[in-house]
Amino acid sequence: MKGKVALHNLGCKVNAYETEAMQQMLEAAGYEIVPFEPGADIYVINTCSVTNIADRKSRQMLHKAKKMNPDAIVVAAGCYVQADTKKAEADASIDIIIGNNKKQELIPILESYRTGHQKTTECVDINHTKEYENLEIDRTEEHTxxxxxxxxxxxxxxxxxxxxxxxxxxxxxxxxxxxxxxxxxxxxxxxxxxxxxxxxxxxxxxxxxxxxxxxxxxxxxxxxxxxxxxxxxxxxxxxxxxxxxxxxxxxxxxxxxxxxxxxxxxxxxxxxxxxxxxxxxxxxxxxxxxxxxxxxxxxxxxxxxxxxxxxxxxxxxxxxxxxxxxxxxxxxxxxxxxxxxxxxxxxxxxxxxxxxxxxxxxxxxxxxxxxxxxQFLGQEKEVLFEEQQTVEGQEYWTGHTMEYLKIAVISEENLENKRVMVQLREMIGQDFVLAKR
The missing domain is CATH 3.80.30.20 (tm_1862 like domain)
Known part of the structure; x- marks a missing residue:
């Protein structure tokens, strides 16, 4: 193993995809992925900059990573460092800055830093690039x-x-x-x-x-x-x-x-x-x-x-x-x-x-x-089941209809990643519909 890496994502679904892609790149390169806790050798934070509050949360998470292991390499990627590169360069908690359109180069950037231990900035002029950063995933943590x-x-x-x-x-x-x-x-x-x-x-x-x-x-x-x-x-x-x-x-x-x-x-x-x-x-x-x-x-x-x-x-x-x-x-x-x-x-x-x-x-x-x-109560709907959840004290298999209604079903059978027709019966709380197979 080349080292233990912890990743943390802030922001939108696009960021979440990019974080998943970076994780799979790290795994393929021989790194071990660990929880975002003390003990990692490398912390990769995919930052957000949509609001001033998002900026602040990004900084807080970067500082938290450095506090968890002062000897670890802290990588700040994404929108916060792209939007204000100079502020990121002045932040002593950050070792590597990777802007948007550079995340696909995470592994060589990381290897280069581990050789020279010089603070590194990899940012393109994002307002004048036409290149699409071709990150990829082969699987998803959600499975379904x-x-x-x-x-x-x-x-x-x-x-x-x-x-x-x-x-x-x-x-x-x-x-x-x-x-x-x-x-x-x-x-x-x-x-x-x-x-x-x-x-x-x-x-x-x-x-x-x-x-x-x-x-x-x-x-x-x-x-x-x-x-x-x-x-x-x-x-x-x-x-x-x-x-x-x-x-x-x-x-x-x-x-x-x-x-x-x-x-x-x-x-x-x-x-x-x-x-x-x-x-x-x-x-x-x-x-x-x-x-x-x-x-x-x-x-x-x-x-x-x-x-x-x-x-x-x-x-x-x-x-x-x-x-x-x-x-x-x-x-x-x-x-x-x-x-x-x-x-x-x-x-x-x-x-x-x-x-x-x-x-x-x-x-x-x-x-x-x-x-x-x-309006859907009494109707039959196909549900793609995802996981077990406790709703109001009861254990259910839960999933979504095509309309993205959250459905809960009592079942002894493992329903993960199965599409099942169910009858929608009644509301449970604000978010779920209880259904029966």
């Missing part, structure tokens, strides 16, 4: 479901978001490479893939000559034997057209579960955010999906307390969210991120106002979640 990064970068420049500066411009993995990765995952027993990206809707747009886009990618993955479900990561509303919805609804493996990022139900606020749609255009996209699917699970993100959001604008947003009837609504009080336009906007709201508006939308979201789940 694999999150698969197929796209990187963003060209949108929403006024609250630092990610285009940390991830660069849009770049996509070639469809052939995605399909080969999916085939390997299917061979390992994985039955469901979730296609993810920083701006998934722009898949293939930087290479128009290849005639690859998100729809052609989905169609290609749909042909892979062994993969029974295809789930999509966060989508921009603009990608939802009659043609797109008609095409994916004809593919039985595509799950009727769509995360359409909203951010605000008030068009005036959306304009300040530099979101490229109106509230009514967003509503039309939801109606298109409901035309092609009988009861699609629509989920979203909403920011409360964006700079300048008046009581009237918040009420407009709340009323809009109420009218759409989402399955899940992820609520985020606006968090200032230095380096973005929104951070310098006038009329910043107090934490108290942001928190109160979040509380109102969270309560509304819970009502709609229960309403959505209850």
């Amino acid at each position: 479901r694999a999150y698969l990064k197929v796209q990187d970068g963003c060209n949108q420049f929403c006024t609250y978001c630092i990610i285009p500066y940390a991830r660069g411009r849009i770049r996509s993995k070639k469809t052939e490479d995605v399909v080969n990765e999916v085939k390997r995952l299917a061979a390992s027993g994985c039955q469901e893939v979730v296609l993810t990206g920083i701006h998934l809707s722009s898949y293939g747009k930087e290479r128009p000559e290849d005639q690859e886009n998100l729809l052609t990618l989905i169609q290609a993955v749909h042909q892979v034997d062994g993969i029974e479900r295809i789930r999509l990561g966060s989508l921009e509303p603009g990608i939802i057209t009659e043609e797109f919805a008609a095409a994916i609804s004809s593919l039985p493996k595509v799950c009727p579960h769509f995360h359409l990022s909203l951010q605000s139900g008030c068009t005036t606020t959306l304009k300040r955010m530099n979101r490229r749609y109106t509230a009514e255009e967003y509503r039309e996209k939801c109606e298109i999906l409901r035309k092609y699917y009988p009861a699609p699970a629509l989920t979203t993100d909403v920011i409360t307390g964006f700079p300048g959001e008046t009581e009237e604008e918040f009420e407009e947003s709340r009323s809009f969210v109420d009218s759409i009837h989402f399955y899940e609504t992820h609520i985020f009080p606006y968090s200032k991120r230095e380096g973005t336009k929104a951070a310098g906007m006038p009329d910043q709201l107090t934490e108290q106002v942001k928190k109160e508006r979040s509380r109102i939308l969270i309560a509304l979201g819970k009502e709609h979640q229960r309403e959505y789940m209850e």
Whole structure:
């Protein structure tokens, strides 16, 4: 063994995929993977920079690693060090800095450091690279479901978001490479893939000559034997057209579960955010999906307390969210991120106002979640079972329907990674539906 390595991931599903890819690279190179605890020789932290709080958590985790073993090599990778390389270079807790688009070189960078013991920085000018970093995984820790990064970068420049500066411009993995990765995952027993990206809707747009886009990618993955479900990561509303919805609804493996990022139900606020749609255009996209699917699970993100959001604008947003009837609504009080336009906007709201508006939308979201789940009671649904869990004191096998409803079943049989038809009976708590085989 070349040494014990502990990894820790912060942030989004794209980061989680990259951390898994780095772990598999380390294992293949002869390193032993250990828990993120004292005793490791090397600590690899894949950082996040989406908010000031994410930056702080990244720094805290890097400092924690150095405290756990002052002699260990601490590797800081990802968005935090990419967005503020100079601050990372001044941090004595960090030995190796690896920016985005350099994680695939982790092993040679690590070997070089172990020879010379000189603080190392490996960062490209992320805003001027067109190269897609081709990380890969052969299996997933979840066994049943694999999150698969197929796209990187963003060209949108929403006024609250630092990610285009940390991830660069849009770049996509070639469809052939995605399909080969999916085939390997299917061979390992994985039955469901979730296609993810920083701006998934722009898949293939930087290479128009290849005639690859998100729809052609989905169609290609749909042909892979062994993969029974295809789930999509966060989508921009603009990608939802009659043609797109008609095409994916004809593919039985595509799950009727769509995360359409909203951010605000008030068009005036959306304009300040530099979101490229109106509230009514967003509503039309939801109606298109409901035309092609009988009861699609629509989920979203909403920011409360964006700079300048008046009581009237918040009420407009709340009323809009109420009218759409989402399955899940992820609520985020606006968090200032230095380096973005929104951070310098006038009329910043107090934490108290942001928190109160979040509380109102969270309560509304819970009502709609229960309403959505209850419509399926009495129906038969296929569940892909994942693990055993204790829910309200009872041991269950749990898994998800195609709509991503959480299902709990009492069973003596090991149901891990099995697809089973069950009848949905009653709600258990807020999140689960009790079912019977």
